[in-house]
Amino acid sequence: MALQNDKINTANLKSFFPFFKHNPDLTYLDNAATTQICQPALTAINEYYCRSHSNVHRSSHTTAKANTNQFEQVRQKLAHWLNADSSKEIIWTKGATEAANLLAYSLSNQFSSGDEVITSITEHHANFVTWQQMCIKLNLKLKIVRLTDDLKIDLTHLESLITPKTKVLALAHVANATGVKQPIEEAISIAREINPETLCVIDGSQAVCHLNLDVKQIDADFYFFSGHKMFAGTGIGVLYGKQIRLEQLNPFHFGGEMVNQVSVEATSFNQLPYKFEAGTPNIAAVFALGATVDFLSEIQTDTVRQRESQLIDYLLHQLQQVPNLSILAKHDLVGAVSFNISNWHPSDVSEILSQMNIALRVGKHCAMPLFNEINQDGSVRVSISLYNDKQDIDKLIAALLDLENFL
């Protein structure tokens, strides 16, 4: 999809996101929870349902065929965008949570009692609880890699944890509770060096809208994220897997489309990627994701990336001017900063800020194991995206400075 104006005004990116037109007074700083949907994605959803709604991969009438083509083109687009080898390596899921569950479940026949899974306490529950429960069910050993003082994976400790029994290393690329970019490339190479069979699973949910992703360079076996964290709307996620790894997985859900031959006695399964896509998929959301990738390919220029990282630096700097404010982690922040204000419970901060029309998130950010260790009350998390600007940060800081008037 080509955008109306060939020269995009990156200075006011909010104009591509209708949410801001309808909420002009709101300062939206909760992008780690979800990003606003972009106009091209909305248009794609609308056009699909108004003009060409029909199923994919099944019927052979004209609109159905056109849909199937478009559906598969989006898959190719995503493969290209992520620098995957082939569109067979792109599996549609409902989101990151479903991708994590698919992996844990589909891998389970490759595990036996006593095998090990390594993860960290800075994971989102989607990654953490899923592996924890798989370990409980199959009697695997869940090993937790320690964090350094700046809340990064402790690579030295990781090295000591990998053994010949290590089956999975599951880590987030960027931690959602703290915004810290994790040294996943180093972690992956350490794991492979000691045990080349370790399957490296990376949760990219908080990286996808902030970093240029290249799955070959990252070299994980699996990498997943949700569409709603990258302006595409809810109901769609991507699971990338190296083809040889995906071939080895059992199907996750059974049903239509994922089969090849079915008799009363037995079923043979479809090839990749369809083996993992039982039932009618969320076609509209796939089209929205495709339109979003086109949109991002056009606007997410180096200038926009640079502006975003300058904005994080600015946010960090300004937060440090607020009295009694302590930041959980200050280094290698991507998209978010997490903090506490002494003598203030995070929930009181968010309630007052919400009255001031500032949207952010407080609590344990679906990372309870982390907060059980570092701080029982949780934190306040400010998360930005490409459409945020200096004014948004200034409003936030003014609101935080105003808090003391409530005491």
Next chain:
Amino acid sequence: MTQLYSEQAQSLIDFFQQQNGWEYRYRHLMKLAAKLEKIAPENLSDDKKIDGCETNVWMQFDCSNTFNFTANCEARIMSGILYLLQAALNQQTLQYVSEFNLSIYLNQLGLANHFSESRTNGLKSIEAQIKKHAIR
């Protein structure tokens, strides 16, 4: 709709009604947090935790004579709200408490509109505990 209130609760309503703007109401709620009658530290235990609140709330009831409760909460705004409940309900008869309508009270205080869905749900759990102890 209205209902009869203790002198203390009525004066809180009068005060809150004079406040124009959420800032003043919230500021006062935060101040009231300091007045909350808390559970004695030696009696604070997990079985007194109320399920379904955004922030941890503990309540202890003593209904041997009139209705009375003490409560703890880590957050100030919620502590202020709990104090508003103590002002309205403590030392009242069990009959009064069992008939007390919390949402009318919060409406008259001008607070109901400010509360999120999850806050309202938390308050419902608290109200349910209060009624359970008053009716028993």
